Amino acid sequence: MDTLRQTHYQTVDVLVIGGGTAGPMAAVKAKEANPALRVLLLEKANVKRSGAISMGMDGLNNAVVPGFATPEQYVKEITTANDGIVNQATVMAYAQNSYPMIEELDRWGVKFEKDETGDFAMRKVHHMGTYVLPMPEGHDIKKVLYRRLKRARVEITNRLVATRLLLAQDGSIAGAMAFDCRTGEFHVIRAKSVVLSTGAAGRLGLPSSGYLFGTYENPTNAGDGYSMAYHAGAELSGIECFQINPLIKDYNGPACAYVTGPFGGYTTNSKGERFIECDYWSGQMMQEFYDELQGGNGPVFLKLDHLAEETISTIETILHTNERPSRGRFHEGRGTDYRQQMVEMHISEIGLCSGHSASGVWVDEHAATTVAGLYAAGDLACVPHNYMLGAFVYGKLAGESAAARCAQVELAEVDEAQVVAERLRVWAPLERKDGLPPSQVEYKLRRMVNDYLQPPKVTRKMEIGLARFEAIRADLDRLQAPGPHELMRAMEVHAIRDCAELAARASLYRTESRWGLYHNRTDYPERNDADWFVHVQVKKVDGVMTCFKRTVAPYIVPLGEHEMSAYQRLRVGPKQAQEATAAGELATASA
Amino acid sequence: MPIALTPSSVPVRVDEDLCIAHKGCTVCVDVCPLDVLAIDFSKGKAFMKFDECWYCMPCEQDCPTGAVTVDIPYLLR
Numbered sequence: 001m002d003t004l005r006q007t008h009y010q011t012v013d014v015l016v017i018g019g020g021t022a023g024p025m026a027a028v029k030a031k032e033a034n035p036a037l038r039v040l041l042l043e044k045a046n047v048k049r050s051g052a053i054s055m056g057m058d059g060l061n062n063a064v065v066p067g068f069a070t071p072e073q074y075v076k077e078i079t080t081a082n083d084g085i086v087n088q089a090t091v092m093a094y095a096q097n098s099y100p101m102i103e104e105l106d107r108w109g110v111k112f113e114k115d116e117t118g119d120f121a122m123r124k125v126h127h128m129g130t131y132v133l134p135m136p137e138g139h140d141i142k143k144v145l146y147r148r149l150k151r152a153r154v155e156i157t158n159r160l161v162a163t164r165l166l167l168a169q170d171g172s173i174a175g176a177m178a179f180d181c182r183t184g185e186f187h188v189i190r191a192k193s194v195v196l197s198t199g200a201a202g203r204l205g206l207p208s209s210g211y212l213f214g215t216y217e218n219p220t221n222a223g224d225g226y227s228m229a230y231h232a233g234a235e236l237s238g239i240e241c242f243q244i245n246p247l248i249k250d251y252n253g254p255a256c257a258y259v260t261g262p263f264g265g266y267t268t269n270s271k272g273e274r275f276i277e278c279d280y281w282s283g284q285m286m287q288e289f290y291d292e293l294q295g296g297n298g299p300v301f302l303k304l305d306h307l308a309e310e311t312i313s314t315i316e317t318i319l320h321t322n323e324r325p326s327r328g329r330f331h332e333g334r335g336t337d338y339r340q341q342m343v344e345m346h347i348s349e350i351g352l353c354s355g356h357s358a359s360g361v362w363v364d365e366h367a368a369t370t371v372a373g374l375y376a377a378g379d380l381a382c383v384p385h386n387y388m389l390g391a392f393v394y395g396k397l398a399g400e401s402a403a404a405r406c407a408q409v410e411l412a413e414v415d416e417a418q419v420v421a422e423r424l425r426v427w428a429p430l431e432r433k434d435g436l437p438p439s440q441v442e443y444k445l446r447r448m449v450n451d452y453l454q455p456p457k458v459t460r461k462m463e464i465g466l467a468r469f470e471a472i473r474a475d476l477d478r479l480q481a482p483g484p485h486e487l488m489r490a491m492e493v494h495a496i497r498d499c500a501e502l503a504a505r506a507s508l509y510r511t512e513s514r515w516g517l518y519h520n521r522t523d524y525p526e527r528n529d530a531d532w533f534v535h536v537q538v539k540k541v542d543g544v545m546t547c548f549k550r551t552v553a554p555y556i557v558p559l560g561e562h563e564m565s566a567y568q569r570l571r572v573g574p575k576q577a578q579e580a581t582a583a584g585e586l587a588t589a590s591a
Numbered sequence: 592m593p594i595a596l597t598p599s600s601v602p603v604r605v606d607e608d609l610c611i612a613h614k615g616c617t618v619c620v621d622v623c624p625l626d627v628l629a630i631d632f633s634k635g636k637a638f639m640k641f642d643e644c645w646y647c648m649p650c651e652q653d654c655p656t657g658a659v660t661v662d663i664p665y666l667l668r
Contacts, residue, residue, distance in 0.1 A: 045626065046621055046622055046623075046624075048621070049622040049623075049624060049649040049653070050624050051624075054624055054649055055647055055648060055649065055652070158621075182626075209666045209667050211664055211666045212643070213644055214645075214666070214667055215645075218624055218647070219643070219645055220624045220645075251667060252645075252667075324647070325648050325652075326646040326663060329661075329662070329663055330663050330668075436592070485626060485640075485641065489643075
């Protein structure tokens, strides 16, 4: 394009990439650990309104609060919900830090629901324990985080899109490279440690509406971090355990049976009958949901029309002001009133997101990845079912670990060859006079993801998918961007393609079925613990995407035989369904 | 390669009588996670430049004059 395009160099101690949920916490905690450190929070959008919780959140899904659950019980619940494939040490680190984190957020001014005595008002949604803490006024959470960033004097840069990590000669972290999506300028940021907190790979599958940005996850979270970690040589884990969520049909917000559950709402089939015992999102629950959706009793609905007026008003206030506030507008447009109609539900496109399932960058209980100096937190880091509170806890752990490393290592030299190669790759779409629009390549890629990777997974289909993704790799060299904004979309297509290949290869490698719908392989329909009670890792080895097994570490909280199978028994039997439905209506009538 | 421009009905509407971008306001542009809003400098008003919307609503919520309205994108309505 023009000769004014520049490359900027800067040096910090800790670089945090991604300013949504985990990132701000990591930056604050790194700075608190050592106020003398230079901590830079780099954000693709604007830290004030970025990430999965840009408009707030309506509750904590997995709060481990004394009196309601112990860390040991929580570790059991998640081990069971994730069909045994967990590194319990990471889940335990979350569980033990969960309550202190709630107390800290409470002091910072995040509003949680409390009862008349000032105790947290916990609700039961999970299959076994009680872990849900509502935040009816959770819309302010980003403001609270922003105030803490300012107070801690964290440096912030907005509108910088990180594309690759910089590596030292020994393979450890040396920083990262990024470009400005407003000017196209190239940035090299040297750092002793880097925290990746770039969120889910939310633009992997294509929503059935065909609208590229109508995804469940914030579509800014295009999987950039998965791609960066992979190319830096980090191990990724559980990628084949896809994220699939039950959503409102056509609208990308969760139907939130788990929010409405404590008020008496529930998921039903078209006959208004319950078919699952527990609305907590798990692969097993999604399989039952999918079966009902495809079966003669489909589609699936959220039922609220039996509830009292004041209950429905309360539900509307929570669901229409938090997380996805355009939801009320969607219902209005369709003429749906919770008082009169059940809400039609559907399943989301596939994504990678450890916050909901288990697909992420492998981390230990200190948020360290397998690359020295690289830490990961939030939806991107493989700690199953971690959700928002997990992002805060692992943000804290990552920030503290990243700060501690700064005292032990020297700043690595920059390898100019990496800078030159990456700048060439990033600027290429701007240089091309003629080529493919990023939106078209993205549409085709994501349509192929739907066609070939969406569960139920079929071996031959996934192999064809891989061939299609390989063909699209060649199209990446034809992407053309008229300006820096379109360049951002072009580079996101690179990351989405990487994620599609990761998803296909990890899924093909695990030749069994596990996690309900998340990894339902029709040609290997049974769970096979003898061969597959292991983590499946993916890593770049000599430039090749390589899958291998990693042993599940011995449990620190042992589980009984009966406890392990709890999530396999989610379907309500026919007689039970009638009783459950009748009981629900009885409870409402007497309420 | 020949390229065609296909028109698209976009979800974010800006009331130009209320918008104060000509006074230097860029709040909606600043808060958008997808960076799809821009200022038309010839008019001094904000507008949706790219149809890449998550209908998440910070632009509407944070606008100091109430000039911005986020509709559900047509494909989803």
